[in-house]
Amino acid sequence: MTVSETRYSWGADEHLVVQFAEAMSLEANFRAMAVSKVLDADRLAGITDICPGNASLLIRFDPDVTPPAELEAAVRQAEQHVGNQPSLSLETRIFEVPVWYDDPYTNEVGARFRDRHQRPEGNDLEFGAIENGMASIEEFIEAHSGSPWITSMVGFVSGLPFLFQMVPRERQIELPKYLRPRTDTPPLTVGHGGCFAAIYSVRGAGGYQMFGVTPTPIFDPEQRLADFADFMVFFRPGDIVKFRSVDEAEYRSIEAEVEAGTYRFRQRPVTFTLNEFLADPDAYNGSLMEALYDR
Amino acid sequence: MTVEILEPGLASNIQDQGRPGYYNVGIPPGGAADLNAAATANQLVGNDVGAAVIESPYMGPSLRFDTATVVAVTGGTVPVTLNKEPRPQWESFAVAPGDELSFGFLQAGARIYIAVAGGFDVPIVLGSRSTYVTGGFGGFEGRTLQKGDVLPIGEADGTPGRVLPEHLRPVYSRAVELRVVLGLYDYRLTDAGRTCLLESEWSMSPVADRMGFRYSGPALEWIERVQPFGAGSDPSNIVDAGYPVGSIQVPGGVEPIILHRDAVSGGGYAMVGTVISADMNKVAQCSPGTRTKFVSVTMDEALEARAADRAYLAEVTAAVVS
Numbered sequence: 001m002t003v004s005e006t007r008y009s010w011g012a013d014e015h016l017v018v019q020f021a022e023a024m025s026l027e028a029n030f031r032a033m034a035v036s037k038v039l040d041a042d043r044l045a046g047i048t049d050i051c052p053g054n055a056s057l058l059i060r061f062d063p064d065v066t067p068p069a070e071l072e073a074a075v076r077q078a079e080q081h082v083g084n085q086p087s088l089s090l091e092t093r094i095f096e097v098p099v100w101y102d103d104p105y106t107n108e109v110g111a112r113f114r115d116r117h118q119r120p121e122g123n124d125l126e127f128g129a130i131e132n133g134m135a136s137i138e139e140f141i142e143a144h145s146g147s148p149w150i151t152s153m154v155g156f157v158s159g160l161p162f163l164f165q166m167v168p169r170e171r172q173i174e175l176p177k178y179l180r181p182r183t184d185t186p187p188l189t190v191g192h193g194g195c196f197a198a199i200y201s202v203r204g205a206g207g208y209q210m211f212g213v214t215p216t217p218i219f220d221p222e223q224r225l226a227d228f229a230d231f232m233v234f235f236r237p238g239d240i241v242k243f244r245s246v247d248e249a250e251y252r253s254i255e256a257e258v259e260a261g262t263y264r265f266r267q268r269p270v271t272f273t274l275n276e277f278l279a280d281p282d283a284y285n286g287s288l289m290e291a292l293y294d295r
Numbered sequence: 296m297t298v299e300i301l302e303p304g305l306a307s308n309i310q311d312q313g314r315p316g317y318y319n320v321g322i323p324p325g326g327a328a329d330l331n332a333a334a335t336a337n338q339l340v341g342n343d344v345g346a347a348v349i350e351s352p353y354m355g356p357s358l359r360f361d362t363a364t365v366v367a368v369t370g371g372t373v374p375v376t377l378n379k380e381p382r383p384q385w386e387s388f389a390v391a392p393g394d395e396l397s398f399g400f401l402q403a404g405a406r407i408y409i410a411v412a413g414g415f416d417v418p419i420v421l422g423s424r425s426t427y428v429t430g431g432f433g434g435f436e437g438r439t440l441q442k443g444d445v446l447p448i449g450e451a452d453g454t455p456g457r458v459l460p461e462h463l464r465p466v467y468s469r470a471v472e473l474r475v476v477l478g479l480y481d482y483r484l485t486d487a488g489r490t491c492l493l494e495s496e497w498s499m500s501p502v503a504d505r506m507g508f509r510y511s512g513p514a515l516e517w518i519e520r521v522q523p524f525g526a527g528s529d530p531s532n533i534v535d536a537g538y539p540v541g542s543i544q545v546p547g548g549v550e551p552i553i554l555h556r557d558a559v560s561g562g563g564y565a566m567v568g569t570v571i572s573a574d575m576n577k578v579a580q581c582s583p584g585t586r587t588k589f590v591s592v593t594m595d596e597a598l599e600a601r602a603a604d605r606a607y608l609a610e611v612t613a614a615v616v617s
Contacts, residue, residue, distance in 0.1 A: 009478040011539025012569035013597040017479055024525030024534045049318040051537040053561055054525070058537025060318060063601065068594060153535060155321040155560035158430040162535055162561075169524065176528050177563075194563065195525040196535060201321075202429065221420070221432035232421075232432075233320040 006079060008072060011058070016071055018057040018079070024195055028055035029152045029164065030088040030274050031079075033237050038078040044071065052237050054152045054162060054196070088274040094148065094240040094292045095267035097190075097199070100251040101125065101141045101212035105186040110210055116180040124209040128192065132173055143173060144211065145243040147285050149197055150272075151235050157204065159219040159233030163197040163241055167281060173197075181207035188214045190243070199235075215254040216263060224261050234265075240272065242292060268292050296364075298411065300444040301357040301395065306504070309415050309434035309446075311347045313556065314423035321560045324540060325425035325433070328352075328505055328556055328579035329406055331608060332370040332465070336410035338615045339367035339387040341454035346414030347424035349440070351407050352504075353582070355398025356440065358409070360390045365412040365453025371404025371580060372467065385459040404467035404580040412453025415446050427557060429506070457615050463607070465576075470586040473553075473574050474600060477591050479542060480533055480565035488516040488548075492567060492589060497551065499585040505557035508578055510587060515548045515567075527563055535563040541570040541578075543589070553578055573600035 007019040018035070021028035029052075036052040039059070043050075046066025051058040061071050082088075102125055110123050119127045129140035149163035156162075165172045177193040182205060185191070189200040191208030198208055201219035218235055220228040227234060246254070257263040268291050277284040289295070300307075310333060313326025327333030327350055334344035349356065355373055360366075367387040368375050375382045376397050382388050390396065398407065417424050417435050426434025435444055481489060497510040517530035525534045531548055538544065538554055544564040545551045553570055555578065570578060571592065581587070592600070 010476055010569070010594055011479060011542055011566075012476040012571045013594065013601050014541075014572050015539035015569065017537065017539065019536070021523075022526070022534065023523035048315040048324075051319040051560065053534075053536040055534045056536040058318075058539065058561070060315070060324075060540070063598060064605070068598075153537075153561060154319065155537065156535075156562055157321050157559055159320050159322075174525075194527045194532070194535070202431065204429065219430070221430060221437065233322070235320075237319075 008075075010068065013063050013068070014060055016059045016061065016068070016075065018075060019055070020057070021055045024055055024164065026150070026164065026274060026278070030090070031082060032057045033090065034082040034085070034088055035075070035078045038081055039075065044074055046071065051155065052153065054164070090238045090272045091269070092238040092240060092272050093267050093269050094242065094288055095265045096242050096244050096292065097214050097216060098246040098250065098254055099145065099190050099212045099214050099243050100246055100248060102137060103213050103251070105213050106189055106210035109182065109184055109186055113178070113182040113184070116178050116182060118176065118179060125211050128173065128175055128209055128211065131175055141245055145245050148288055149241045149243070151237055151239040151241065152196070154233070154235050154237055158201045159235055160201045161199055161218070161235040161239070164195065165197070166240070166277065166285060175209050177207035178209070181205055185210065186213055188217065190214060215251050215258060216265065217258060225258065225263060227265050238272070240270065240288060242289070266292065296362050296448050296450065298415070298446045298448055299359045299361070300440050300442055300446070301359055303440045303442055304351045304354040304356040304398070307349055307351040307356045307440045308426040308428065309347050309417055310350045310425045311423055312345045314421050314425055314427070314433070317421055318560050322421065322427065322430060323557045323560060325423065325427055325556050327408065329370055329408065329576040331576050331604070332406070332408045333410070334608065335385070335459060335611055335615070336367045336369040336408045337414070338612060339369070339385070339457045339459065340365045340410045340412045341451065341457070342410060342412065342414050346410065346449070347417060349409040349415065351409070352405055353401055355407050357395060357397045359393065359395045361392055362448070363389065363391050364448065365455045366390050366396060367410050367457070368407060370407040372402045373407050374399030385464050387453070387455050387457045389455040405582040406579055411448050413449030413451035416449040417446065429557065459611060460614050463611055463614055465580070467580050469584065471577060471581060472588045472590045473578060474571045474592045474597065475543065475568040475589045476571060476594060476597055477568040479539070479567065479569065481567040483517055483530070483565045484567060485516045485518050491515055492551070493591055497587040497589070499581050499583050499587055500550065501583040503583065505555055506559065507552045507554045508581065509550050509552045511550055515545050517548055531565050532563050533565045535561055537561045538566060539569050541572065541575055542566040543568050543570065555579065571597040571600055573597070573604040
């Protein structure tokens with residue numbers, strides 16, 4: 001990917017969209033995050049929102065304060081600045097998200113909307129296993145929870161993370177969305193569409209395949225839990241997530257901790273260096289797991 | 296100092312001028328769908344333009360005041376009554392303790408705005424009193440208003456008898472032109488698809504709310520391609536990206552959706568252009584069945600329209616706040 005591939009386009013008079021690449025890749029995502037950081041550090045007065053996307057960047061601005069030409073010049077300068085950096089690295093954190101896979105909540109909703117699905121029989125987990133050439137649901141869950149995911153974008157609604165699997169492309173889980181979107185998704189559903197996992201922050205419409213639910217909130221407008229003391233949204237771009245398969249008993253026990261207001265995410269600060277990861281993803285992920293579990 | 300909701304109308308909710316700055320985590324700017332109508336209602340009663348008002352789509356609520364205050368109703372054209380006696384729109388008037396404010400059927404436009412002196416004093420969340428129903432916060436308990444809700448109002452004397460002159464009042468039509476800056480992912484459309492977008496007459500569907508307005512009309516044609524990794528299999532799919540407020544997406548090539556002030560902040564459908572900021576209030580006042588044309592304009596034209604809108608608001612201020 002080179003700087004010249006980047007496409008600039010205006011979302012009328014209040015938005016600039018910068019598309020770094022058409023295909024998803026960690027390189028494009030890191031470029032989006034890095035350019036966002038540069039812009040944020042030396043923020044023009046007219047910029048109201050800097051929203052890094054998976055392979056793009058959306059900026060909302062007030063053209064009465066910062067005219068479009070001035071904004072574009074600043075973003076191009078930030079892009080050049082990032083483009084000249086030899087390695088993209090990120091000070092971030094890794095944390096664990098427990099998942100009750102094959103749970104009754106997503107199975108019930110999945111069954112209710114089966115007429116909108118590619119495969120009338122079975123559930124979304126079975127569909128995921130078959131489509132990705134796996135022999136069983138267990139093998140699929142192992143692939144889903146066995147390696148970490150990086151938050152490549154936060155958005156859609158209320159702090160919903162888009163997560164990109166940190167394995168070589170040929171091992172990434174890929175699945176189509178529902179043929180027609182559902183009008184319902186259980187809150188805290190762990191879903192998947194295209195190459196992205198997502199955690200639905202609130203109940204509502206959705207088109208991603210549904211694999212399970214997590215007991216831990218990711219959006220807490222009342223800010224009851226300690227991990228939400230600073231802000232009602234937990235996920236930030238660049239966060240690294242390790243899913244862990246839990247059974248119903250552990251799901252209920254974590255749910256009780258959340259209810260009591262005592263739950264804390266297991267989390268550790270880490271530095272993520274893109275080139276080192278790309279050189280040997282499995283070894284790099286191993287070191288991330290050591291950091292998360294203090295091994 | 297409260298107002299009780301006797302009947303809620305349809306999806307009535309509290310809005311102010313919005314909550315910028317959190318779109319990067321999927322919390323939209325929000326704010327009154329018709330920002331100008333909300334600002335004007337506030338100026339009529341003597342508030343700052345940013346005070347919180349009630350926004351009622353399609354059908355007004357019934358309210359009872361427990362205190363003497365001043366009220367103004369703007370936006371969609373609707374019969375207004377106080378204790379069953381007619382009252383004017385675009386004009387502030389006094390109410391007494393026990394008075395009941397009600398509305399008849401909407402005659403034009405789609406959203407009415409009710410301001411009270413002092414504003415609706417709900418808690419400020421992330422810098423705004425606007426309701427964000429999807430996130431369940433802001434406004435009154437994070438939801439649309441229900442029968443029996445009691446809304447606190449701020450302390451202020453108010454200014455009865457302020458009038459917006461006739462020539463400054465908006466005219467709502469059932470046939471509108473919306474100015475659009477084409478771009479974003481419009482290169483994914485064929486020439487025929489782009490022509491079809493601009494030359495068709497679109498009809499606003501009933502699927503329309505603060506999040507987005509959907510239109511019916513012909514299908515748009517996309518350029519065939521091998522989809523990029525991660526984008527999804529439909530030609531209208533892209534690798535999930537940020538959605539500008541006002542952007543027009545066309546899932547599956549049918550039924551364009553204009554995202555409005557409670558937009559989802561991103562997703563995987565190609566956007567083909569964006570409604571200019573000066574026409575977003577006009578979108579808010581369209582009702583289902585409104586015949587709609589998208590008119591392509593340049594960025595310079597969008598900025599001129601924006602300046603004209605600012606000049607209009609300055610004229611309103613000069614005329615009302617004397």
